[in-house]
Amino acid sequence: MRADIGPYIKELRAALLLRLIFLLLLPLPILAANDVRPTFEKTRYDEDWSLMRDPAQRIDFLDRSKFIALNTEGTNWLSLGGEARWHYDYIDNPGWGDDPQDPHGVLLERYLLHADLHLGRRLRVFGQLYSARENGRTGAPAPIDENRLDMQQAFADVVLGDGDNAAPMLRIGRQEMAYGSSRLIDVREGPNVRRSFEGARLLTQAGAWRTDVIAVRPVLAQVGNFDDKRDPDQALWGIYASNPALTQLPWGSGLDLYYLGYRHRSASFDQGTAAEQRHTIGARLWGDRGGWDWNWEFIGQGGRFGQGHIAAWSLSAETGHTWPEAKGLPRVGLSVNAASGDKDPNDDDLQSFNALFPRGNYFSELALLGPRNFVNLRPSISFQPARSVTMTADVDFFWRLETQDGIYSPSGGLLRSGQGSGARFVGTELSLSTAWNINSRWTLTAIYSRFISGRFIRETGSSSDIEYVELTLQAKF
Known part of the structure; x- marks a missing residue:
């Protein structure tokens, strides 16, 4: 523990004062029940604020920034937007006691500002600046914690045709991507x-089918200013097709079908490190009807790892039921997930699943375990004590599928080798969360989690139970 925390407390107070000033300046719009306005999306370029062309749709002065006409016809226009997020978390016994302990928790803040320029119906330019800061972490900040200032997105959309909604569009440049349930490609929110x-x-877009052909490389985030760069060691390509309501399926379910190719010059697993080329095919079925909701996905993978062959898979089945007429809209859910692991570290072949670029909090906000070599069972219950408040309680049970493979982090890093224990049970995680949608711009979340170590953790190193507390306030405009 640090001997003198005075400077840290002083800096924390100053930071909180600046946030308070921001809170006072950003208005909290009160919307009527019949107001219709765009929602803030995870990928901000998916928002369409063209309705703000009508001044009657503007609630306050910030709405004026959503449609700035650049010519008298209104065919050229600019939309501005942004986000501020302040996040505090405290982890007791990180890495089951193996990792350095942050004595007072960590304050994370991030700010985004974007400009969306429309020039007629055939050209669009989108740019987004990004600043992320960390305070309180023991040691140097990690690349996922701090990125002082950089260009998060900078791309152009060129419509290949007459500019109607059915014409193909080419998107070129730096861009965020998120598909399906974010099990394979996500912005890592x-x-x-x-x-x-x-x-x-x-x-x-062909009818209800949206199809994306992808050829990209991930961006390597660096801590400094304008130093992010394209990763030369990884590449991603493929095709992703989605139909939100396929009438030929039972109950009009949504359907995703995709192929993704992936190459990594130096991929690491419990088996070792080698060049990896992996081909992924998958299908996702989702929908809701009569109070039931479902989200089921199967993924198969093949390819080569060094001199060996890849044969991997993953299965996810999330099903829930909501009682819409009951007070508080109670919902019970059950999620069953599994992903393959390597069966023999001494041969060249590899059966470990690779989730490519998944969401950072794959199972929970604690973001401890990732989707390789696991079986997961998660029952949950949620209800709404008020219209804008949702409370959720869930329990996650984790096992290793293969005893010859280890356990991994959400980013794919090896947490514990599988060579030190034949036990399958990894542990149990209890989580309680509350989300308050204050209004269309502001959200506040509070989360508590406790991970109780299982036999595999106890037999392979430090095994202290992990406790996690999170408070997050987020504003968007």
């Missing part, structure tokens, strides 16, 4: 530094 890619996508 949970950590302080989001993920982006550089390359091109061809976006097409």
Whole structure:
């Protein structure tokens, strides 16, 4: 523990004072029940604020920034937006006691500002600046915690055709991506530094089918100013097709079908490190009807790892039921997930699943374990004590699928080798969360989690139980 925490407390108070000033300046709009306005999306370029062309749709002065006409016809226009997020978390016994302890927790803050320029119906330019800061972490800040100032997104959309909604569109440049349930490609919203890619996508719409052809490389986030760069060692390509309501399926379910190719010059698993080229095919079925909701996905993988062959898979089945007429809209859910692990570290072949670029908080906000070599069972219950408040309680049970493979972090790093124990049970995580949607711009969340170590953790090193507390306040405009 630090001998003198005075400077830290002083800096923390100053930071909180600046945040308070921001809170007072940013208005809290009160919307009527019949107001219709765009929602803030995870990828901000998906928002369409063209309705703000009508002054009657503007609630306060910030809405004026959502549609700034650049010509009298209104065909050229600019939309501005941004986000501020302040996140405090404290982890007791990180890494089950193996990792350095942050004595007072960590304060993470991030700010984004974007400009969305529309020039007629065939050209669009989108740019987004990003600043992420960390205070309180023991040791140097990690790349997912701090990125002082950089360009998160900078791309152009060129419509290949007459500019109607059905014309193909080419998106070129640095861009965020998120698909399906974010099991394979996501912006990584949970950590302080989001993920982006550089390359091109061809976006097409044919009826209800949206199809993206992808050819990109991930961006390596660096802590300094304007020093992020394209990763030369990794590449991602493929095609992702999605239909939100396929009438040929039972109950009009949504359907995703995809192929993703991936290459890494130096990929690491419990088995070792080698060049990896992996091919992924998958299908996702989701929807809701009569109070039931479902989200089921199967993924198969093949390819080569060094001199060996890859044969891996993952299965996810999330099902829930909500009682819409009951007070508080109670919902019970059950999630069953599994991903393959390597069966023999002494041969060349590899059966470990690779989730590519998944969401950072894959199972929970604690973001401890990742989707390789696991079986996971999670029952949950949630209800709404008020219209804008949702409370959730869940329990996660984790096992290793293969005893010859280890356990991994959400980013794919090896946490514990599987060579030190034949036990399968990894542990149990209890989580309680409350989310308050204050209004269309402000959200506040509070989370508590406790990970209780299982036999595998106890037999392979430090095994202290982990406790996690998180408070997050987020504002968007």
